[in-house]
Amino acid sequence: MGKKVLLNKRLRCIGAWLLSLFLMLPLCIPMYANAASTLMGTRATAADVVEATSTNKKGIQGVEFWTDSSDTEFKNSVNHVYMNLELTSIINTDGTGTPYVYNGKTYYFNYENYVKIFEWRIRELRAAGKIITAEVLMGWTDNPQLQKLIYPGGRESGHFYYALNVQDAEAVETLNATFHYLADVFGQSDCFIQNWILGNEVTAPQHYNYCGTYDANTNIDIAVKSFDLLYNAIQDNSPYAKVYVCPTHNWYDNLVGTGIPTKTFIDGFAARETGKNWNIAYHAYPRQMDKTMWSKDAAADLSHDITSNFVCAANLEVLTDYIKNTYGSSHRIILSEQGFDAGSLGQEAQAASLAYLYYAAARNDMVDAMIYVQYKDNLGATGAGLYQGLVNADGTGRQAYNVFKYMDTPYAASVVNPYMRYITPNANGTPITSWSDDIIWKAASTNATMTSAQLYIPDNQTGPCIQMAMSATASSETDLEYRWLVYDQSTGVWSVVSGWQLNQNILNWYPQKQGAYLVQGEVRVAGNPGSVLTAATGYQYGTTTTVPTLSSVGVYLWQYENGLIEGGAVVNDGVDTSQLSYRWLVYDVKNNQWIQASDWSGDYGIHYRPSSSGDYLVYCEVKDNAGHTVNTTVGVNYRHAIKAICQMPDPNGNGYLIGIQSFDNPGYYYEMQILDCNLYVQGKDAWIYTTGKCGTQDTTLWTIWQPVPGYYWTLFNLYDASGNLVDQQCYGFTNAE
Structure with a gap:
């Protein structure tokens, strides 16, 4: 009886699906079966990752060094290449771009006139042995559909870049689809982006990650939720790549109230991301662009103490030691953008600053790359009075050009070392004698009191x-x-x-x-x-009598698939959240069981991994330091044990290659069944192919099937060790050959 009921449910589902299929087939055939499966080239593996050494950390932003220069030796000296990917140029809102299906919905992206250009260039650079870093950015747009992807409080023009809308479900789904698409395109072995950065200088929200407020908690919350979207997409479609968050050099400083100290941001971010391998894309600019790092003025904000207001090349260990000792060396650091102004400092100081920064990065085992801001002066920078290029706008080289070219070669002793004489970090003007010397300005010893x-x-x-x-x-x-x-x-x-x-x-x-x-x-x-x-x-x-007391709590779940139930708690306005503790429980309806997801702590988020699909109640209890408590409960229907499905022509020409993948494999059985739609509408037995229930040693099962032309429906089943169905997905396709 149970099997008959299940079959009737399947057939009713198939009948409804067939009607919609025959109505929609003349309009379009989806390009992809599932966002986590790919019909593109060979996927990147661990063999495509280039591990950092002390001699392969040198990089540059942009491709001008590659396209404009005839200096082959200079080109070969570059290890890392950095590019920007603009979401407003990637996402197509008029339905004329390349289709991509994510979670059953078709999205369109500007492949031919934008993404493809990057794909070609990255393939060329990858073939030359370069490591690719890409930063994903949200700029201003007058397109109202794209404006919906900007955080609601930040929708005003006049800022460089904007925070993402992680509040609205529709915007989150669009961003999810976009990130999966990008990870798919640039997760190919010959077109592999190894480092992904989301957002630019998120600790400076006035200009580079605008959301309408400078509040640290709000900005950290947006950063965490945005990071999770990209991180999960990379894990699904390009898991050998790394994902980075990008702060500024204001370590203990809040930019006169318009920013967030980077240390404060990292601590808040890390507290929310305990289960993820986050990384830091740091901007090691000098404190002031018109002052050298070893000047007396710079010493007002630089020290080797954890409370240094700023961290740059002169005290890089403040950042790297803190990350290593507090969060562990698995959280990697790249210096993704920094430059020095030849106009205000002079060419000699620019070259000396560049060399000191590179050697600080090269000898630091927490730093995987040092990427210089630009190869050639451009109008955007020179218009602001900055001449940071290694070459002038006309292509003529500065002294920093040869320093960059030779600083990691045997020629460094003759080409680079002479620039040490320009670094005089003390009151009596004595130059340093080693690139590892301390260059923060020091007053002469005195007996004054x-x-x-x-x-x-x-x-x-x-x-x-x-x-x-x-x-x-x-x-x-x-x-x-x-x-x-x-x-x-x-x-x-x-x-x-x-x-x-x-x-x-x-x-x-x-x-x-x-x-x-x-x-x-x-x-x-x-x-x-x-x-x-x-x-x-x-x-x-202020006053202590008007501070609101804890009276209510709400729960927002932003993730309840892909092996994780994740969300956060929001209390009534004005409450001092630094004094609150949170406890999370989950009720498994099927098993009539309460489970403690996390005991009392300062973490207002839930990060729970269910063991099986089912209906759950998520319970949050909040307590202030006076012992007052509030609570709330929300329901969630969790049904995602299948991680990915794939269906594509076999590259070897043997028919169709079909696969199913789960998040893990605790004795699971995998089954793929195919229904012939033509036979079904004729009332004939339509189930024409099955793999049967198969076990596998890893988390993926593949099969090859050779169809004749027609319309088909594939049913992907996942069973537990006892043979119970725990998850199911279906996908329709056409074999027109």
């Missing part, structure tokens, strides 16, 4: 910026260094909000919440680290 220090915070400041200053005197005229700390009385924790800065006696402080604080300033003589004086005062930011 501090004689007084006072702290001043003006009244009636409403925020978000609270400004304060120190006045100090020393025993003789000398340079001073300042540091700032804040004590949060609600948590009992001291935080360094600004590390030692040279001659910077004013602090712009941006408290994250209202409350009572103790603010402490420290001052010392530059050149005499032991001469420290402190001054402190209490400060009340």
Whole structure:
């Protein structure tokens, strides 16, 4: 009886499908069977990945070095090539592009007039041994359909790039389809993008990842959800590639309130992405484009301490040691964009800066690439007063050209090493003697001491910026260094909000919440680290009576397929989320069982992997530090144990190659059945082919079938070890040959 009922359900499904098939066949035949399967060339494997060594990290943005230069030796010296992929140019909204089916819906992409150009060029560069890095960007567009892919709060023109819309289901599906398509095209062995970067300088949302707010939690949330979309697509269609998130060089600095400190961003991002192999595409620009890294001015923001305001080549280890020691060396770093201005610094300093950065990257085992910003000056940069090219706009070389060309060759000693004499990181102007020397400016040793220090915070400041200053005197005229700390009385924790800065006696402080604080300033003589004086005062930011209390929570699930139920909790507005704890439970309806997905923690997200398809209830409970709790429950229908299906002409000419893949294989059985639609409409026995229930050692089963011309329907079945059907997908196709 059970089999008969199942068969009747299948036949009713087939009948409805056949009607729609015969109505739609004259209009189009989908190009792809499933976003996770591919009809393209040979897929990239582990053998296509180029592992980093100390001698293959040198790269450049753009292809001008390849197309414009006749210097074969220079071309051969480049290991990494970086390109930008613009979503507004990739996605077609009028239905005239190349079709691609994702989750049963057809999307269109501009292959012929955009994607194909990159495909050809990457094949050429790959054949020459280059490693390809691509950054996926969302620019402004006047197309209202494409504007829907921009985060709702950021839909205004005038910014360079925009955050993605990870709120609306339709936009998320379009982005999912696009990322799967790109991973499909550029996951081919001879057209392999090894490094994928999503977004540009996401810690500078005013210009490069605009979403309408500078709030750190909002920007991190958008970054996490956006990263997950690309990461999952790469895992599905090009799993040997790496995915990166791109912050700026403002390590402990918030860009005067318009940005997010990179350390804050990384910590928030990593807390949400504990199960993913995220990586960092860092921009190691100097602190100021018109100042060298070894200048006295730069020393105001650079140190080898974790609280350094900025991190660049001069203190790269602050970033790399922190990632390695906190999150592990599996999270890789590429320096994906950096440049030095020959106009303000001079050609010698530009060349010296480039060499120092390259050698800092080459000797650092956490860094896999150093990619220079541009080969040739362009109008976009020179219009802003920056001359960062290795060659001028007319193609004539700068001194940095030969430094770049030879800095990883035996000629470096004669060509590159002479530029060390331009790096003088100390008060008496003595040059460095090794490319590993410390180049942060240092004051000459002195016996001068501090004689007084006072702290001043003006009244009636409403925020978000609270400004304060120190006045100090020393025993003789000398340079001073300042540091700032804040004590949060609600948590009992001291935080360094600004590390030692040279001659910077004013602090712009941006408290994250209202409350009572103790603010402490420290001052010392530059050149005499032991001469420290402190001054402190209490400060009340805002009022404590109007802070909203925890009263409600909602749950949004943005992923409930592909082996994972993933989502997050949102509490009522105004609540101090830093003081909340979350607990997640999942109820398995079929087995009448509650499962603890995660115990009380500060992670407001759920990352649960069901063991089988079924109906689930997701329960979230939130607790504040006073013990008040709220909870909510949402239902989810989880039905995705099949990871991918594939159906395409056999490249060897033996008919059709058909395959099914699961996420894992705990004793699964795989079965593929084919129905002849012509026989079915004639009322005849239409099931003409089956593999039977087959086991396999890995997660994939393939079969080859030789059809005659006609219309067919393939049923992909996945069974557990006991023979129970756990997942099922179907796909119709036409054999016109």
